[in-house]
Amino acid sequence: MSTTSFDSPIDIRSANAQHMYHPMIDPKAVQAAPPLIIDRGEGVHVYDIDGKRYLDTVASLWNVNVGHNRPEVINAIKAQLDKLAYYSTFQNTSNPPAIELSARLMRMFAPEKMNKVFFSSGGSDAVETALKLARQYWKLNGQPDRHQFISLKWGYHGVHFGGASINGNPMFRSAYEPLLPGCHLAETPYTYRNPWNETDPAKLAQLCLDQLAQLIEQVGPHNIAALVAEPVQGAGGVIVPHDSYWPGLRQLLDQHGILLISDEIVTGFGRIGAMCGAGAWGVAPDIMAMAKGINSGYVPLGATLINERVASAWDQPGVPAALMHGYTYSGHALACAAANANLDIVASEDLPGNASRVGAYMQDKLQELMAYAHVGEVRGKGMMAAVELVTDKASKAMLLPPSAYIQTLVGTARSEGAIIRVQGNRLILSPPLVFTRENVDEALRVLHLAFSAAEKV
Ligand code: PLP
Numbered sequence: 451m452s453t454t455s456f457d458s459p460i461d462i463r464s465a466n467a468q469h470m471y472h473p474m475i476d477p478k479a480v481q482a483a484p485p486l487i488i489d490r491g492e493g494v495h496v497y498d499i500d501g502k503r504y505l506d507t508v509a510s511l512w513n514v515n516v517g518h519n520r521p522e523v524i525n526a527i528k529a530q531l532d533k534l535a536y537y538s539t540f541q542n543t544s545n546p547p548a549i550e551l552s553a554r555l556m557r558m559f560a561p562e563k564m565n566k567v568f569f570s571s572g573g574s575d576a577v578e579t580a581l582k583l584a585r586q587y588w589k590l591n592g593q594p595d596r597h598q599f600i601s602l603k604w605g606y607h608g609v610h611f612g613g614a615s616i617n618g619n620p621m622f623r624s625a626y627e628p629l630l631p632g633c634h635l636a637e638t639p640y641t642y643r644n645p646w647n648e649t650d651p652a653k654l655a656q657l658c659l660d661q662l663a664q665l666i667e668q669v670g671p672h673n674i675a676a677l678v679a680e681p682v683q684g685a686g687g688v689i690v691p692h693d694s695y696w697p698g699l700r701q702l703l704d705q706h707g708i709l710l711i712s713d714e715i716v717t718g719f720g721r722i723g724a725m726c727g728a729g730a731w732g733v734a735p736d737i738m739a740m741a742k743g744i745n746s747g748y749v750p751l752g753a754t755l756i757n758e759r760v761a762s763a764w765d766q767p768g769v770p771a772a773l774m775h776g777y778t779y780s781g782h783a784l785a786c787a788a789a790n791a792n793l794d795i796v797a798s799e800d801l802p803g804n805a806s807r808v809g810a811y812m813q814d815k816l817q818e819l820m821a822y823a824h825v826g827e828v829r830g831k832g833m834m835a836a837v838e839l840v841t842d843k844a845s846k847a848m849l850l851p852p853s854a855y856i857q858t859l860v861g862t863a864r865s866e867g868a869i870i871r872v873q874g875n876r877l878i879l880s881p882p883l884v885f886t887r888e889n890v891d892e893a894l895r896v897l898h899l900a901f902s903a904a905e906k907v
Contacts, residue, residue: 462487462499486864491518494882494889496869505868507893512684512716512834512880513742516795523748526791527784539569539781548781551789555755558725558793562734564755568773569781573715573741574608576752577678580711580739581612582775583756584676587709590763590771598632598669600662600677600708604640604686607678607713607739616678618686621874634669636662638683639691642827642838643846651692659698671706676737681727684716687876688836690829696731709736709760715752719743719796720883722832723806730831736760743883745792751785801883805833812890816879822901824849833885837877848875854907862903868896 467481490497494517496506509515516523530547537545552567568579581599588596601607605618615630617623618638637644637658641651648654666674681696683689703710712735717727724730726738736759741752764771779785795801809832816828819837826840839849839856849855856872863870871878881889
Protein backbone atom coordinates (compact mmCIF):
# COMPACT_ATOMS: atom_id res chain seq x y z
CA MET A 451 0.00 0.00 0.00
CA SER A 452 1.04 3.58 -0.51
CA THR A 453 3.50 5.16 1.89
CA THR A 454 2.23 8.67 1.13
CA SER A 455 0.18 10.81 3.49
CA PHE A 456 -2.86 10.52 1.20
CA ASP A 457 -5.79 8.57 2.59
CA SER A 458 -6.01 6.07 -0.24
CA PRO A 459 -4.67 5.33 -3.73
CA ILE A 460 -7.78 7.06 -5.18
CA ASP A 461 -6.71 10.40 -3.66
CA ILE A 462 -3.19 10.17 -4.96
CA ARG A 463 -4.43 9.42 -8.50
CA SER A 464 -6.83 12.34 -8.70
CA ALA A 465 -4.31 14.72 -7.12
CA ASN A 466 -1.76 13.76 -9.80
CA ALA A 467 -4.12 14.60 -12.68
CA GLN A 468 -5.25 17.80 -10.97
CA HIS A 469 -1.94 19.32 -9.92
CA MET A 470 1.01 17.89 -11.76
CA TYR A 471 2.30 18.37 -15.31
CA HIS A 472 4.23 15.44 -16.76
CA PRO A 473 7.06 15.84 -19.28
CA MET A 474 6.47 14.96 -22.95
CA ILE A 475 2.69 14.45 -22.85
CA ASP A 476 -0.44 16.56 -23.34
CA PRO A 477 -1.83 17.18 -19.81
CA LYS A 478 -5.30 16.26 -21.12
CA ALA A 479 -4.04 12.75 -21.88
CA VAL A 480 -2.85 12.37 -18.27
CA GLN A 481 -6.30 13.34 -17.06
CA ALA A 482 -7.95 10.87 -19.45
CA ALA A 483 -5.67 7.97 -18.51
CA PRO A 484 -4.07 8.34 -15.08
CA PRO A 485 -0.41 7.37 -14.95
CA LEU A 486 1.05 4.27 -13.38
CA ILE A 487 2.23 5.38 -9.93
CA ILE A 488 5.38 3.60 -8.85
CA ASP A 489 5.93 3.30 -5.15
CA ARG A 490 8.83 0.91 -4.59
CA GLY A 491 11.67 -0.74 -6.45
CA GLU A 492 13.83 -3.81 -6.07
CA GLY A 493 16.50 -4.76 -8.61
CA VAL A 494 14.93 -5.02 -12.07
CA HIS A 495 11.39 -4.81 -10.67
CA VAL A 496 9.18 -1.98 -9.41
CA TYR A 497 5.86 -2.03 -7.56
CA ASP A 498 2.89 0.29 -8.01
CA ILE A 499 0.81 1.80 -5.21
CA ASP A 500 -1.46 -1.24 -5.28
CA GLY A 501 1.51 -3.55 -4.73
CA LYS A 502 1.54 -4.97 -8.29
CA ARG A 503 5.00 -5.97 -9.48
CA TYR A 504 6.44 -5.02 -12.92
CA LEU A 505 9.57 -5.95 -14.80
CA ASP A 506 11.26 -2.63 -15.66
CA THR A 507 12.30 -3.10 -19.31
CA VAL A 508 13.33 0.56 -19.62
CA ALA A 509 15.37 1.11 -16.41
CA SER A 510 12.88 3.90 -15.72
CA LEU A 511 14.34 6.34 -18.29
CA TRP A 512 17.45 4.56 -19.63
CA ASN A 513 19.12 5.34 -16.34
CA VAL A 514 18.62 2.96 -13.39
CA ASN A 515 21.48 0.83 -14.70
CA VAL A 516 22.46 -0.93 -11.44
CA GLY A 517 18.80 -1.65 -10.63
CA HIS A 518 16.41 -0.18 -8.11
CA ASN A 519 17.15 0.27 -4.40
CA ARG A 520 20.68 -1.10 -4.37
CA PRO A 521 21.82 -1.05 -0.72
CA GLU A 522 25.39 -0.10 -1.72
CA VAL A 523 24.19 3.15 -3.32
CA ILE A 524 21.60 3.88 -0.65
CA ASN A 525 24.16 3.38 2.14
CA ALA A 526 26.66 5.68 0.43
CA ILE A 527 24.01 8.40 0.16
CA LYS A 528 23.00 7.91 3.80
CA ALA A 529 26.62 8.01 5.01
CA GLN A 530 27.21 11.24 3.09
CA LEU A 531 23.95 12.70 4.38
CA ASP A 532 25.08 12.07 7.95
CA LYS A 533 28.18 14.21 7.31
CA LEU A 534 27.14 16.85 4.80
CA ALA A 535 24.22 16.97 2.36
CA TYR A 536 25.50 19.81 0.24
CA TYR A 537 28.25 22.32 -0.14
CA SER A 538 28.71 24.41 -3.27
CA THR A 539 31.59 23.93 -5.70
CA PHE A 540 31.34 27.53 -6.95
CA GLN A 541 34.61 29.44 -7.16
CA ASN A 542 36.97 28.10 -4.51
CA THR A 543 34.98 25.74 -2.30
CA SER A 544 34.56 22.03 -2.90
CA ASN A 545 33.51 18.75 -1.28
CA PRO A 546 35.19 15.31 -1.04
CA PRO A 547 32.69 13.14 -3.01
CA ALA A 548 32.85 15.53 -5.98
CA ILE A 549 36.66 15.49 -5.94
CA GLU A 550 36.74 11.69 -5.64
CA LEU A 551 34.31 11.40 -8.56
CA SER A 552 36.34 13.76 -10.76
CA ALA A 553 39.48 11.64 -10.25
CA ARG A 554 37.53 8.44 -10.85
CA LEU A 555 36.08 9.74 -14.14
CA MET A 556 39.51 10.76 -15.39
CA ARG A 557 40.83 7.23 -14.66
CA MET A 558 37.79 5.66 -16.25
CA PHE A 559 38.06 7.71 -19.43
CA ALA A 560 41.86 7.79 -19.69
CA PRO A 561 41.63 5.83 -22.97
CA GLU A 562 39.57 8.73 -24.40
CA LYS A 563 42.17 11.14 -22.91
CA MET A 564 39.65 13.08 -20.86
CA ASN A 565 41.30 15.74 -18.75
CA LYS A 566 38.72 17.78 -16.76
CA VAL A 567 35.10 17.49 -15.66
CA PHE A 568 32.40 20.10 -15.08
CA PHE A 569 29.48 18.82 -12.97
CA SER A 570 25.81 19.72 -13.34
CA SER A 571 22.37 18.42 -12.42
CA GLY A 572 21.38 16.26 -15.38
CA GLY A 573 21.70 15.49 -19.06
CA SER A 574 20.30 18.71 -20.49
CA ASP A 575 22.68 20.65 -18.24
CA ALA A 576 25.60 18.52 -19.40
CA VAL A 577 24.78 19.24 -23.06
CA GLU A 578 24.36 22.96 -22.38
CA THR A 579 27.73 22.97 -20.62
CA ALA A 580 29.30 21.17 -23.60
CA LEU A 581 27.96 23.76 -26.07
CA LYS A 582 29.10 26.69 -23.95
CA LEU A 583 32.55 25.24 -23.31
CA ALA A 584 32.94 24.61 -27.06
CA ARG A 585 32.09 28.25 -27.82
CA GLN A 586 34.37 29.57 -25.09
CA TYR A 587 37.19 27.29 -26.32
CA TRP A 588 37.11 28.96 -29.73
CA LYS A 589 36.92 32.47 -28.24
CA LEU A 590 39.91 31.73 -26.03
CA ASN A 591 41.74 30.48 -29.11
CA GLY A 592 41.05 33.67 -31.06
CA GLN A 593 38.42 32.22 -33.43
CA PRO A 594 35.15 33.78 -32.17
CA ASP A 595 33.40 33.13 -35.52
CA ARG A 596 33.35 29.46 -34.71
CA HIS A 597 30.03 29.53 -32.87
CA GLN A 598 27.72 27.35 -34.99
CA PHE A 599 26.80 23.73 -34.36
CA ILE A 600 26.02 20.68 -36.45
CA SER A 601 24.00 17.75 -35.13
CA LEU A 602 22.22 14.77 -36.64
CA LYS A 603 18.62 14.29 -37.71
CA TRP A 604 16.68 12.25 -35.14
CA GLY A 605 19.23 13.14 -32.44
CA TYR A 606 18.04 14.09 -28.96
CA HIS A 607 20.08 16.40 -26.75
CA GLY A 608 17.71 17.46 -24.00
CA VAL A 609 15.43 20.37 -23.41
CA HIS A 610 17.45 23.50 -22.64
CA PHE A 611 17.50 26.14 -25.36
CA GLY A 612 20.90 25.01 -26.68
CA GLY A 613 20.02 21.32 -26.61
CA ALA A 614 16.56 21.95 -28.06
CA SER A 615 18.15 23.98 -30.89
CA ILE A 616 20.26 21.00 -31.96
CA ASN A 617 17.57 18.35 -31.47
CA GLY A 618 17.05 16.43 -34.69
CA ASN A 619 13.32 15.86 -34.35
CA PRO A 620 11.10 18.94 -34.88
CA MET A 621 8.69 17.47 -32.32
CA PHE A 622 11.01 18.70 -29.55
CA ARG A 623 11.60 22.12 -31.11
CA SER A 624 8.48 23.52 -32.74
CA ALA A 625 6.58 24.67 -29.62
CA TYR A 626 9.57 26.73 -28.44
CA GLU A 627 10.93 28.31 -31.62
CA PRO A 628 12.66 30.57 -32.47
CA LEU A 629 15.69 28.83 -30.99
CA LEU A 630 19.45 29.36 -31.26
CA PRO A 631 20.52 30.50 -34.75
CA GLY A 632 23.37 28.76 -36.56
CA CYS A 633 22.37 25.16 -35.85
CA HIS A 634 22.44 22.72 -38.79
CA LEU A 635 21.21 19.15 -39.18
CA ALA A 636 23.10 16.47 -41.08
CA GLU A 637 21.68 13.15 -42.28
CA THR A 638 21.87 10.27 -39.84
CA PRO A 639 22.95 6.72 -40.74
CA TYR A 640 19.48 5.22 -40.33
CA THR A 641 19.26 2.24 -42.64
CA TYR A 642 15.49 1.75 -42.31
CA ARG A 643 14.65 5.32 -43.32
CA ASN A 644 17.00 7.60 -45.27
CA PRO A 645 16.68 9.91 -48.28
CA TRP A 646 18.69 7.56 -50.50
CA ASN A 647 16.75 4.39 -49.56
CA GLU A 648 20.18 2.87 -49.00
CA THR A 649 19.90 -0.33 -46.98
CA ASP A 650 23.60 -1.25 -46.91
CA PRO A 651 24.89 0.20 -43.60
CA ALA A 652 28.48 0.74 -44.82
CA LYS A 653 27.36 2.53 -48.00
CA LEU A 654 24.88 4.60 -46.01
CA ALA A 655 27.58 5.63 -43.51
CA GLN A 656 29.67 6.93 -46.43
CA LEU A 657 26.71 8.76 -47.99
CA CYS A 658 26.05 10.48 -44.65
CA LEU A 659 29.71 11.45 -44.28
CA ASP A 660 29.76 12.83 -47.84
CA GLN A 661 26.62 14.88 -47.13
CA LEU A 662 28.19 16.14 -43.90
CA ALA A 663 31.35 17.16 -45.79
CA GLN A 664 29.17 19.21 -48.17
CA LEU A 665 27.31 20.81 -45.27
CA ILE A 666 30.61 21.78 -43.61
CA GLU A 667 31.75 23.41 -46.87
CA GLN A 668 28.42 25.25 -47.17
CA VAL A 669 28.48 26.64 -43.62
CA GLY A 670 32.22 27.24 -43.73
CA PRO A 671 34.47 25.27 -41.37
CA HIS A 672 35.74 28.53 -39.83
CA ASN A 673 32.18 29.18 -38.55
CA ILE A 674 31.63 25.78 -36.90
CA ALA A 675 32.39 25.18 -33.23
CA ALA A 676 31.41 21.55 -32.89
CA LEU A 677 29.40 18.61 -34.10
CA VAL A 678 27.21 16.94 -31.48
CA ALA A 679 26.08 13.33 -31.84
CA GLU A 680 25.00 10.29 -29.84
CA PRO A 681 27.10 7.14 -30.46
CA VAL A 682 23.79 5.30 -30.81
CA GLN A 683 20.80 7.60 -31.13
CA GLY A 684 18.47 6.76 -28.27
CA ALA A 685 15.23 8.73 -28.16
CA GLY A 686 15.39 9.03 -31.97
CA GLY A 687 14.74 5.30 -32.14
CA VAL A 688 17.94 3.42 -31.24
CA ILE A 689 19.69 4.16 -34.53
CA VAL A 690 22.92 2.18 -34.65
CA PRO A 691 25.51 3.43 -37.15
CA HIS A 692 27.85 1.17 -39.12
CA ASP A 693 31.27 0.56 -37.47
CA SER A 694 32.88 2.88 -40.03
CA TYR A 695 30.69 5.91 -39.25
CA TRP A 696 32.23 7.28 -36.05
CA PRO A 697 35.86 6.83 -37.16
CA GLY A 698 34.90 8.56 -40.43
CA LEU A 699 33.21 11.35 -38.49
CA ARG A 700 36.29 11.90 -36.32
CA GLN A 701 38.53 12.02 -39.38
CA LEU A 702 36.32 14.49 -41.23
CA LEU A 703 36.00 16.83 -38.24
CA ASP A 704 39.76 16.70 -37.67
CA GLN A 705 40.34 17.81 -41.25
CA HIS A 706 38.43 21.01 -40.39
CA GLY A 707 39.45 21.44 -36.75
CA ILE A 708 35.82 21.02 -35.63
CA LEU A 709 35.27 19.70 -32.08
CA LEU A 710 33.44 16.40 -31.61
CA ILE A 711 30.95 16.39 -28.73
CA SER A 712 29.75 12.91 -27.89
CA ASP A 713 26.38 12.94 -26.15
CA GLU A 714 26.89 9.90 -23.90
CA ILE A 715 23.88 10.53 -21.70
CA VAL A 716 22.32 7.20 -22.65
CA THR A 717 25.40 5.32 -23.89
CA GLY A 718 27.78 6.30 -21.05
CA PHE A 719 28.75 3.75 -18.40
CA GLY A 720 28.11 0.54 -20.23
CA ARG A 721 24.81 0.49 -22.11
CA ILE A 722 26.25 -0.55 -25.49
CA GLY A 723 28.90 -2.83 -24.03
CA ALA A 724 31.75 -0.37 -23.46
CA MET A 725 32.32 2.25 -20.78
CA CYS A 726 31.39 4.95 -23.30
CA GLY A 727 29.71 4.85 -26.67
CA ALA A 728 32.43 6.69 -28.60
CA GLY A 729 34.92 4.20 -27.12
CA ALA A 730 32.76 1.36 -28.46
CA TRP A 731 33.40 2.79 -31.95
CA GLY A 732 37.13 3.26 -31.24
CA VAL A 733 36.87 7.05 -31.19
CA ALA A 734 38.08 9.62 -28.65
CA PRO A 735 35.78 12.69 -28.66
CA ASP A 736 36.85 16.15 -27.50
CA ILE A 737 33.91 16.58 -25.13
CA MET A 738 31.57 14.02 -23.55
CA ALA A 739 28.18 14.89 -22.00
CA MET A 740 27.17 12.34 -19.38
CA ALA A 741 24.37 11.81 -16.85
CA LYS A 742 21.86 8.96 -16.27
CA GLY A 743 24.11 5.89 -15.73
CA ILE A 744 26.68 7.97 -13.82
CA ASN A 745 24.70 7.25 -10.65
CA SER A 746 21.72 5.30 -12.00
CA GLY A 747 19.37 8.16 -11.21
CA TYR A 748 19.57 7.88 -7.41
CA VAL A 749 20.22 11.65 -7.16
CA PRO A 750 20.21 14.04 -10.18
CA LEU A 751 23.70 14.51 -11.67
CA GLY A 752 25.29 15.49 -14.97
CA ALA A 753 28.94 15.69 -16.01
CA THR A 754 30.69 17.23 -19.00
CA LEU A 755 34.18 15.88 -19.65
CA ILE A 756 36.74 17.61 -21.84
CA ASN A 757 40.03 16.36 -23.25
CA GLU A 758 43.49 17.92 -23.05
CA ARG A 759 43.02 19.82 -26.33
CA VAL A 760 39.92 21.61 -25.03
CA ALA A 761 41.23 22.09 -21.48
CA SER A 762 44.41 23.70 -22.79
CA ALA A 763 42.41 26.80 -23.80
CA TRP A 764 41.88 27.64 -20.14
CA ASP A 765 45.57 27.09 -19.29
CA GLN A 766 47.01 29.83 -21.51
CA PRO A 767 49.08 32.18 -19.36
CA GLY A 768 47.88 35.77 -19.36
CA VAL A 769 44.51 34.95 -21.00
CA PRO A 770 41.58 35.70 -18.65
CA ALA A 771 39.36 32.62 -18.93
CA ALA A 772 36.76 32.52 -16.17
CA LEU A 773 34.12 29.81 -16.59
CA MET A 774 31.07 32.05 -16.22
CA HIS A 775 28.86 29.00 -16.12
CA GLY A 776 27.73 26.68 -13.34
CA TYR A 777 24.76 25.31 -11.47
CA THR A 778 24.01 25.63 -7.77
CA TYR A 779 24.02 21.83 -7.70
CA SER A 780 27.25 21.35 -9.70
CA GLY A 781 29.09 18.64 -7.78
CA HIS A 782 26.26 17.98 -5.30
CA ALA A 783 27.76 15.86 -2.52
CA LEU A 784 24.89 13.34 -2.34
CA ALA A 785 24.76 12.92 -6.12
CA CYS A 786 28.54 12.41 -6.29
CA ALA A 787 28.54 9.99 -3.33
CA ALA A 788 25.83 8.02 -5.15
CA ALA A 789 27.93 8.09 -8.33
CA ASN A 790 31.05 6.79 -6.56
CA ALA A 791 29.10 3.84 -5.11
CA ASN A 792 27.27 3.27 -8.41
CA LEU A 793 30.50 3.24 -10.43
CA ASP A 794 32.02 0.73 -7.99
CA ILE A 795 29.14 -1.59 -8.92
CA VAL A 796 29.54 -0.86 -12.65
CA ALA A 797 33.20 -1.93 -12.36
CA SER A 798 32.92 -4.83 -9.89
CA GLU A 799 29.98 -6.43 -11.71
CA ASP A 800 31.41 -5.62 -15.16
CA LEU A 801 28.13 -4.12 -16.31
CA PRO A 802 29.50 -3.14 -19.74
CA GLY A 803 30.43 -6.82 -20.17
CA ASN A 804 26.98 -7.93 -19.02
CA ALA A 805 25.37 -5.40 -21.37
CA SER A 806 27.37 -6.90 -24.19
CA ARG A 807 26.67 -10.59 -23.36
CA VAL A 808 23.05 -10.41 -22.16
CA GLY A 809 22.45 -7.61 -24.66
CA ALA A 810 23.47 -9.90 -27.56
CA TYR A 811 21.01 -12.51 -26.27
CA MET A 812 18.30 -9.83 -25.96
CA GLN A 813 18.91 -8.53 -29.50
CA ASP A 814 18.71 -12.06 -30.84
CA LYS A 815 15.48 -12.93 -28.99
CA LEU A 816 13.83 -9.65 -29.97
CA GLN A 817 14.11 -10.64 -33.64
CA GLU A 818 11.23 -13.06 -32.91
CA LEU A 819 8.97 -9.99 -32.94
CA MET A 820 9.55 -9.63 -36.70
CA ALA A 821 6.86 -12.31 -37.04
CA TYR A 822 4.17 -9.74 -36.22
CA ALA A 823 2.45 -7.89 -39.06
CA HIS A 824 3.09 -4.40 -37.66
CA VAL A 825 6.75 -4.80 -36.80
CA GLY A 826 8.89 -3.24 -39.53
CA GLU A 827 12.33 -3.54 -37.98
CA VAL A 828 13.96 -4.69 -34.74
CA ARG A 829 17.38 -3.17 -34.09
CA GLY A 830 19.76 -2.29 -31.30
CA LYS A 831 23.13 -2.75 -29.66
CA GLY A 832 23.94 -4.01 -26.16
CA MET A 833 21.15 -3.11 -23.77
CA MET A 834 19.27 -0.72 -26.03
CA ALA A 835 16.80 -1.80 -28.67
CA ALA A 836 13.89 -0.47 -30.70
CA VAL A 837 10.99 -2.24 -32.35
CA GLU A 838 9.72 -0.05 -35.17
CA LEU A 839 5.94 -0.18 -35.57
CA VAL A 840 4.50 0.30 -39.06
CA THR A 841 1.03 0.24 -40.57
CA ASP A 842 2.37 -2.34 -43.06
CA LYS A 843 5.80 -3.72 -43.80
CA ALA A 844 5.76 -2.77 -47.49
CA SER A 845 5.01 0.94 -47.11
CA LYS A 846 6.94 1.32 -43.79
CA ALA A 847 4.40 4.05 -42.85
CA MET A 848 4.79 4.82 -39.16
CA LEU A 849 2.14 3.42 -36.83
CA LEU A 850 1.81 6.43 -34.58
CA PRO A 851 -0.20 7.22 -31.43
CA PRO A 852 -3.03 7.69 -30.71
CA SER A 853 -3.61 4.13 -31.79
CA ALA A 854 -5.62 1.25 -30.34
CA TYR A 855 -2.73 -1.03 -31.37
CA ILE A 856 -0.21 0.84 -29.20
CA GLN A 857 -2.66 1.21 -26.32
CA THR A 858 -3.31 -2.53 -26.33
CA LEU A 859 0.41 -3.27 -26.57
CA VAL A 860 1.29 -1.15 -23.54
CA GLY A 861 -1.86 -2.06 -21.59
CA THR A 862 -1.42 -5.82 -22.06
CA ALA A 863 2.25 -5.61 -21.06
CA ARG A 864 1.26 -3.78 -17.90
CA SER A 865 -1.45 -6.24 -16.95
CA GLU A 866 1.02 -9.08 -17.62
CA GLY A 867 3.57 -7.44 -15.31
CA ALA A 868 6.04 -5.45 -17.43
CA ILE A 869 6.58 -1.76 -18.07
CA ILE A 870 7.32 -1.09 -21.74
CA ARG A 871 7.64 2.30 -23.44
CA VAL A 872 6.44 3.32 -26.87
CA GLN A 873 7.79 6.61 -28.13
CA GLY A 874 6.31 7.73 -31.44
CA ASN A 875 6.21 4.54 -33.47
CA ARG A 876 9.12 2.91 -31.64
CA LEU A 877 8.87 0.46 -28.78
CA ILE A 878 12.06 1.13 -26.81
CA LEU A 879 13.86 -1.36 -24.60
CA SER A 880 16.62 -0.09 -22.31
CA PRO A 881 16.66 -2.40 -19.29
CA PRO A 882 18.90 -2.10 -16.23
CA LEU A 883 22.38 -3.33 -17.12
CA VAL A 884 22.06 -6.02 -14.42
CA PHE A 885 19.41 -7.77 -16.57
CA THR A 886 19.89 -11.56 -16.83
CA ARG A 887 18.93 -13.96 -19.63
CA GLU A 888 15.98 -15.01 -17.45
CA ASN A 889 14.84 -11.38 -17.31
CA VAL A 890 15.10 -11.20 -21.11
CA ASP A 891 13.00 -14.39 -21.38
CA GLU A 892 10.41 -12.85 -19.06
CA ALA A 893 10.32 -9.64 -21.15
CA LEU A 894 9.85 -11.71 -24.33
CA ARG A 895 7.05 -13.77 -22.77
CA VAL A 896 5.16 -10.54 -22.00
CA LEU A 897 5.98 -8.95 -25.37
CA HIS A 898 4.60 -11.94 -27.27
CA LEU A 899 1.35 -11.71 -25.26
CA ALA A 900 1.20 -7.95 -25.85
CA PHE A 901 1.86 -8.17 -29.61
CA SER A 902 -0.61 -11.07 -30.00
CA ALA A 903 -3.29 -8.99 -28.27
CA ALA A 904 -2.47 -5.84 -30.27
CA GLU A 905 -2.60 -7.68 -33.58
CA LYS A 906 -6.20 -8.68 -32.82
CA VAL A 907 -7.36 -5.08 -32.36
N1 PLP B 1 20.91 13.66 -24.30
C1 PLP B 1 20.42 12.43 -24.53
C2 PLP B 1 21.08 11.56 -25.53
C3 PLP B 1 19.31 11.96 -23.79
O1 PLP B 1 18.81 10.75 -24.04
C4 PLP B 1 18.75 12.81 -22.81
C5 PLP B 1 17.60 12.35 -22.03
O2 PLP B 1 17.00 11.32 -22.28
C6 PLP B 1 19.29 14.08 -22.62
C7 PLP B 1 20.37 14.48 -23.37
C8 PLP B 1 18.70 15.03 -21.60
O3 PLP B 1 18.93 14.55 -20.32
P1 PLP B 1 18.00 15.01 -19.09
O4 PLP B 1 16.64 14.46 -19.37
O5 PLP B 1 18.67 14.37 -17.89
O6 PLP B 1 18.04 16.48 -19.02
